[in-house]
Amino acid sequence: MPVVQNHGGPNGWKLHTTRQSMVRWFCWLLGVAIFLYCWNVISEATTWFFVWDSPRIAGDIGGRAMPPKWEYIDKLWEPIWDTLNMATLGTILALIMAVPVAFLAARNTTPNAYIIRPIALFIIVATRSINSLIWALLLVAIIGPGVLAGTVAIAIRSIGFCAKLLYEAIEEIDVKQVEAVTATGASRWQVMAYAIVPQIAPAFAGISVFRWDINIRESTVLGLVGAGGIGLQLQGSLNTLAWNQVALILLVILVAVVISEWVSAKVRGAII
């Protein structure tokens, strides 16, 4: 009861009752206690010698990495091109598979809410919950190392993400436009093409570019497990402790990501 009754005097007002204040105070106390306990557990499991030593090690590696080995760039053009291709093709493949899944998963377009919709939702959850690095590991074992494994890993990982955002967009469409097109005697597919697709087109474009941007970043590491791209060079350089090559690779990845961010921001700006 936030309103405080004062007999005779004016009514007061507090946000919480005394009881609510106590409960809140106790919850905060509990939160702090749990944090301190966890801190203690982590501290005991840490080899503090290494931690105290870390600035020196970091300085050492930094020293070896500087300056980057610029001439190594000749060996990076092809892997970075592979990386971009994995991301782009993977995104396109993912979108091709995500569109039907999204239409099957959206409540207002699914042909069957009790069997097909749960299957579509399962596909979304299953593909989303496994990291692309793990998909790549599996696929390298199945279809062998190389760019193909990376592309397929990116594609599978992206289905769930794209389908989820797309089906949410489908569920939010204006039903009056659908009603109006249906009333002309349009078939199911015509209604989809005329009333639903135009409404979700901006969302679709935004999702595609957003996912492509994420996939460029994800595809840079897939080489670590043998799935092609610049990650392969990164792994090689790390294993041979060639820190000046690592520095150049990180720089190249940074530039690629900045460019992809810039492109996706431009495209999204143009749509909205």
Next chain:
Amino acid sequence: MLELKKLTKTYATGDQALKAVEVEIPAGQVLALIGPSGAGKSTLIRCINRLVEPTSGSVILNGENITKLSSSGLRRARRTMGMIFQEYALVERLTVMENVLSGRLGYVGFWRAFLRKYPQSDIDEAYRLLDRVGLLAMADKRADELSGGQRQRVGIARALIQDPKLLLVDEPTASLDPKTSRQIMRLICELCAERGLAAIINIHDVALAQMFVQRVIGLQLGAVQFDGPPDGLTPEVLTAIYGEEDWQATIEEVDEDDLENESAAA
């Protein structure tokens, strides 16, 4: 031409929106459907083209029982019923021309529609109709660039390009200013007269309805409360439909001067 027999709709929530409604409409008659919010006006016209499935009863259009049709039969029947909506219900991101041509979807196949390859006769008709509603210059604009009155004109063109026998009109003027409302109502009624179309117009504005239609049906709680000519709407009748209120101002005759001024302005 259109016959509703014991048309009943009970929603899943248990609300009975229509209670055995019986109406018969001859060809070419323009009819206003009035009644308070929740009386079942929208449900009634949506039951006619089965955007809402009626629970029982039948809808007979030109001797064909709409309620018994298969989905392909229903699509063919829907082509003969043009629908005009309260908030225009245009596909906002398509152009005016695409919106008008979408009225032909019941006649063309999927790929023709998808690739926007409509027959020349449809395109000619679309231009004719856009000219008739005064929007020829807007054909290439996107629907969301238009004003309310213009959008409703596109909605009318979309309904008419279907070459319908019947217009189902759901609150055509509810989101428009008073002057545009009259212009839109006049346009709908003129077009109905030109083409000999029957129309059912859901409308809140009783005075506006009286100005333009030949017959008024008053719905109250899903049942027909009044069915007669517009000048039969006495204060007693309106009280029966809407409840107690001072009705004198609502049914006051529109001044002749006022009408003349307006037609001069339009």
